[in-house]
Amino acid sequence: MTETLLSADQLSLKRAHKQVLDNISLRIDSGRIITLIGPNGCGKSTLIKVLLGLEQADRGRIHRSPGLRVGYMPQKLSLDQRLPLTVDGLLKLAKGADNQAITNWLQRLSIEHLRHQSVHGLSGGEWQRVLLARALLIRPQLLVLDEPVQGVDVQGQMELYQLIPTLRDELGCAVLMVSHDLHLVMAATDEVICLNGHVCCSGHPDQVSIDPAYLQLFGSQPAIAHYTHHHDHHHCLDGHIATGTETNGEHSHD
Amino acid sequence: MTDGLMAPLFNHWWLIPLLTGTLLAAITGPLGSFVVWRRMAFFGDTLAHGALLGITLGVIADINLTLALTISCVGLALLLLPLQNRSRISSDTLLGIVSHSTLATGLVALSLADGIRVDLMGYLFGDLLAVELSDLLLVVTAVLAIAALMSWQWHGLLASTVSPELAAIDGHPVKALNILLIVMLALVVALAMKVVGILLVSALLIIPAATARSLSQTPAQMVLLAALAGMLSVMGGLWASFQWDTPAGPSVVVTAAGLFVISLLNPKRVQQ
Numbered sequence: 243m244t245e246t247l248l249s250a251d252q253l254s255l256k257r258a259h260k261q262v263l264d265n266i267s268l269r270i271d272s273g274r275i276i277t278l279i280g281p282n283g284c285g286k287s288t289l290i291k292v293l294l295g296l297e298q299a300d301r302g303r304i305h306r307s308p309g310l311r312v313g314y315m316p317q318k319l320s321l322d323q324r325l326p327l328t329v330d331g332l333l334k335l336a337k338g339a340d341n342q343a344i345t346n347w348l349q350r351l352s353i354e355h356l357r358h359q360s361v362h363g364l365s366g367g368e369w370q371r372v373l374l375a376r377a378l379l380i381r382p383q384l385l386v387l388d389e390p391v392q393g394v395d396v397q398g399q400m401e402l403y404q405l406i407p408t409l410r411d412e413l414g415c416a417v418l419m420v421s422h423d424l425h426l427v428m429a430a431t432d433e434v435i436c437l438n439g440h441v442c443c444s445g446h447p448d449q450v451s452i453d454p455a456y457l458q459l460f461g462s463q464p465a466i467a468h469y470t471h472h473h474d475h476h477h478c479l480d481g482h483i484a485t486g487t488e489t490n491g492e493h494s495h496d
Numbered sequence: 497m498t499d500g501l502m503a504p505l506f507n508h509w510w511l512i513p514l515l516t517g518t519l520l521a522a523i524t525g526p527l528g529s530f531v532v533w534r535r536m537a538f539f540g541d542t543l544a545h546g547a548l549l550g551i552t553l554g555v556i557a558d559i560n561l562t563l564a565l566t567i568s569c570v571g572l573a574l575l576l577l578p579l580q581n582r583s584r585i586s587s588d589t590l591l592g593i594v595s596h597s598t599l600a601t602g603l604v605a606l607s608l609a610d611g612i613r614v615d616l617m618g619y620l621f622g623d624l625l626a627v628e629l630s631d632l633l634l635v636v637t638a639v640l641a642i643a644a645l646m647s648w649q650w651h652g653l654l655a656s657t658v659s660p661e662l663a664a665i666d667g668h669p670v671k672a673l674n675i676l677l678i679v680m681l682a683l684v685v686a687l688a689m690k691v692v693g694i695l696l697v698s699a700l701l702i703i704p705a706a707t708a709r710s711l712s713q714t715p716a717q718m719v720l721l722a723a724l725a726g727m728l729s730v731m732g733g734l735w736a737s738f739q740w741d742t743p744a745g746p747s748v749v750v751t752a753a754g755l756f757v758i759s760l761l762n763p764k765r766v767q768q
Contacts, residue, residue: 296661314665321658324705325533326712335655337666360713376662 244271247310247384247416253292253302255285262288263299264440270384275410275417277427277447280437281459286420287317289437290388293418313382313415315373317389321361329356329364329372338380347375351405367398374402378409385409387419396426403430424451424460510734513624516632517691517730517748520684521700523639525708525722526646527684528701529715530677533657537702538588539576539678542595543685544697546572548602551619556609562634566686572598573682577675599694622693622745624734635687642680653677654715691730692745703752704729707759725755 248270255263262285270276278286291297293304294314321327333344348354351371356364364372377385387406394402407430410417421427424434424447434450436442442455450456531540550568554561576594606614615623646653656663656670664670681701688697708721732755733748 291661294661294665296664312665314662316659316661319659319662322533322535324709325657326709326714326718327658328713331714332658335651335658336662 244273245307246271248293248304248306250293251303251305253289253299253304255288255292255297255299257288261439263292266302266437266441268435268441268444270416270418272383272416273410273414274433275406275419275431276433276435277424277431278418278420278435278437279422279424279427279450280442282422284438286437287388290386290418290420294386307383311380311383313377313380313385315370315377315385315387318369319373323362327361328358329353329361330358332361332372333376333379336376336379343379344375347378350378351375366394370394370398370402378413381413383415385413385415385417387417389420389422399426403427406430424456510625510738512629512632513627513744514731514734516627516635517624517734517744518727519632519635519639520688520691521704521726521730522723523642524684524688524700525704525724525726526719527642527677527681528703528705528726529708529719529722530653530657531681531698531701532705532709533715534677536681537698538591538595540681540685540698540701542576542591542598543569543573543682544689544694545595545599546602547686547689548619548694549598549605550602551614552602552605552609555606555614562631562686565689566683569682569686570679573678574675577678618693619689620693620695621743622689622691622696622748624691624744624748625737627690631690638683638687642684645676645680649673649676650716692748696745696749699749699752700726700729703749703756707752707756710759710762725752725759729755 246269250266250268253263253266254261266285266289268276278289280286288297292299294312295304329348330344333339333348344357345354348357351374353368353371353375356368356372361369361372374387377387403426406417406419409415419427419431427434428447428451431447433445434447435444436450436453436456436459438459442459443450443453445453528540531537547565547569550564550572551561553568554564557564576591603616606616617623618626652663652668652673653676655666655668656673660670663673684701685697688700692700704726705718705722707725708718711721712718729752730748732751734744736742736751737744737747
């Protein structure tokens with residue numbers, strides 16, 4: 243049985259004369275995986291913060307189901323090197339953290355060996371898993387994942403995106419995640435919301451990936467295509483970015 | 497002997513300075529750890545510099561100077577609170593402007609206040625040997641109160657230091673905890689000024705914490721070791737001050753710096 247965990251109705255937010263969020267409505271039902279996608283500065287992170295209650299929108303309403311347990315995995319933590327903290331110490335600060343739960347999730351994410359290490363020595367991929375474990379500790383009904391930790395390789399990101407549907411099934415939770423690349427999350431997501439201040443388009447990932455609004459937004463962005471073209475097409479780089487969809491299998495079928 | 501063993505101790509003129517300084521250092525270390533973790537070092541400095549203006553105003557208004565000092569520190573801290581949320585670079589510049597202009601204004605105003613003699617050197621570099629029993633009682637009260645508040649709110653303070661956003665989502669009152677920390681900091685800065693003076697007060701916050709860092713694996717360890725390092729610095733500094741007739745405040749800071757250097761030599765020191 244699905245229930246609506248969180249819904250937003252016509253959210254708008256202006257910051258320094260820029261319309262960061264423009265009339266955004268969305269609904270998160272239990273068991274659904276929703277991906278927010280959009281270019282840098284399109285308001286993804288701001289929208290997440292507003293939905294989490296960390297920032298106030300100028301207009302619009304947010305409704306959460308009462309007592310909603312939210313697990314949030316931020317992009318990264320900016321910890322001062324002089325704060326001595328082990329993974330265990332970090333996790334124990336989370337709400338709902340007890341020894342048993344920490345052991346379980348560390349095992350589940352295969353990072354049990356990191357438990358008593360300092361957080362300052364963690365690699366990007368290890369940080370990602372530790373922050374995910376932290377978000378899972380309260381057994382969330384809604385799991386919110388901001389863009390994966392910077393410095394994680396594509397392989398690590400793929401593994402995470404494969405893990406998400408499994409976790410959703412285990413916990414029966416909804417997932418709201420932010421991603422910069424639709425193709426990495428295609429298989430793992432039920433619904434995509436393409437954001438550029440306003441909602442450009444939304445729906446099933448297959449539909450969104452051929453939506454003219456999506457192509458217009460991302461066709462002009464130097465995404466992964468940029469790098470694959472880089473080696474042999476220096477002289478006509480601009481042209482390839484402009485039509486840079488041929489390197490992605492999904493697109494060539496359109 | 498009817499007075500008991502303790503009686504002769506109170507006849508020693510150095511006992512009150514020693515107790516006052518040691519107690520204060522027991523709390524500047526732990527608070528200084530938060531200052532270091534939250535990258536607020538400059539903030540403590542600004543509070544201390546601004547406090548001279550408070551002293552001047554206290555002199556002119558003819559009220560108790562410790563009270564004037566405390567009020568101005570806490571007031572300035574609350575005024576500067578919004579700065580914490582701004583971007584780093586601009587707030588550093590602004591803090592620098594506030595810090596030095598309040599210090600200078602305080603000095604100018606003090607020189608203009610006719611017929612008033614204030615021990616300026618005492619405020620700039622501390623006059624630990626001049627503290628009295630009433631100062632000691634004030635410090636005891638403040639230190640106990642701050643220690644109690646810190647241990648009561650330890651979990652929330654630490655969680656919001658690690659990540660204000662995650663702490664807010666977990667339901668910690670992040671803004672109230674920020675205010676609590678800053679008010680405690682202002683109180684300690686005001687009190688510590690007696691010990692090391694305006695120009696050296698942030699040393700007593702930061703150096704013991706930095707010393708403790710290289711020996712600690714957990715935040716709690718660092719806070720306790722910082723308290724210990726601060727207390728040792730006061731004791732060592734006072735001893736050196738008696739021994740070689742050097743000024744007490746700077747001697748305490750030099751001792752603290754010496755302990756810091758020694759902590760770096762520890763072969764098993766925790767990787768930073």
